[in-house]
Amino acid sequence: MGFAKPLSVRSLDHMNPKVTIAVAVYNGAEHIERLARTLFEQTLEEMEFLFVDDKSTDGGMTIVQQVLEEYPSRKPQVRYVFHERNLGISATKRDCFLLSRGEYVIVVDDDDFLDRRMAELLYDKAVEEEADMVVSDFYYYTPKPRYVSFVDQDTPKDTEGIRDAILNRYTWPVIWCRLFKRSLFEENDFVWPVKNLGEDVLISAVSAYYAQKIAYVQEPLYHYFFYGDSWSNRASREHCLAQFESYKANVEIMLDFLAEKHVLHQYDRGVFVSKMRTKNKLLPILTDRETARLWIHTFPEAHREAFLGTSYLASTYRERLWVAAIVMGFFPFVRRRLQGRRLVPNRLVRA
Secondary structure: OOEOOOOOOOOOOOOOOOEEEEEEEOOOOOOHHHHHHHHHOOOOOOEEEEEEEOOOOOOHHHHHHHHHOOOHHHHHHEEEEEEOOOOOHHHHHHHHHHOOOOOEEEEEEOOOEEOOOHHHHHHHHHHHHOOOEEEEEEEEEOOOEEEEOOOOOOOOOOHHHHHHHHHOOOOOOOOOOEEEEOHHHHOOOOOOOOOOOOHHHHHHHHHHHHOOOEEEEEEEEEEEEOOOOOHHHOOOHHHHHHHHHHHHHHHHHHHHHHHHOOOOHHHHHHHHHHHHHHHHHHHHHOOOHHHHHHHHHOOOOHHHHHHHOEOOEOOOHHHHHHHHHHHOOOHHHHHHHOOOHHHOOOHHHHO
8 A cells, every 4th residue: 555645734743632533535525615614613723633434526525625725723733644556445445544643533533423512522531530531422313303312221331231232232333423432543453444335343352342432422412414325325236246245345354354353143133134234235136146155054043043033032923934035035025025114124134
């Protein structure tokens, strides 16, 4: 991997930033001005802003530099890294973590934006509780905003409660509403995603495992936007197959990691959900026997749990019908003729 010469105004070697906010950038020009302003207006002063550009072609970094002119005090705190070729979102997020210089790191997407207090509130919480990771609530736009609690009201808000919520998939497996201590990635045998879907699932799980202390700020500090035309929401056969293979590769790394640490069975629900969400990347194109066979032979051990239910999944007639239809080769018939809401699998299986 090679990087072009950074365009930062001056060296940051003299700085010891409290927090780095690192942005994974790829053709985000349409929204990046909004993000940049909420970065440069952060209430925390001792910061670094790292933009890792994955060979964009839309001039987004020029927009960032134009916005930066309005915030001259931030210029010494900004650093740019440019990939010489497109490496994908997983490699870009990995570089966001590994090239950061702050004591703590927040990695965000280029089409979202942050509460201007996010870095300060999460950093103060981390210092107060000596935490390796701090999580927050967020807003989810589709396009209207919806408040999302990182964990539900019945979940214990201590380290073990939040860790269990992450690894057992009771919460969103995302990284953008979290602050990480940089030593998590430098001092542990960290494993990184290799494909470009499900990367947050893997990073989320591994960091939760290694974090000795996890804290929680119960405020919505991140604004996440769901765009129907994004890479992860296309439905062509070629794209669905690519999604499936990418997600499967990263889930398999996660399962191997948990097995190596001897905690695989401790997080049975998370394992099951990850397997089913991998399989069901195929649902939009499950119209022929060849694809049905691929679905059947991917994590086949999950079929019994989906069909019969377990202590963490109360299997309903929807799950039983869906699984049986696929296994018996009836899925295309059922899909075409029974499109009513009652026959759609529940969230856990559908994903």
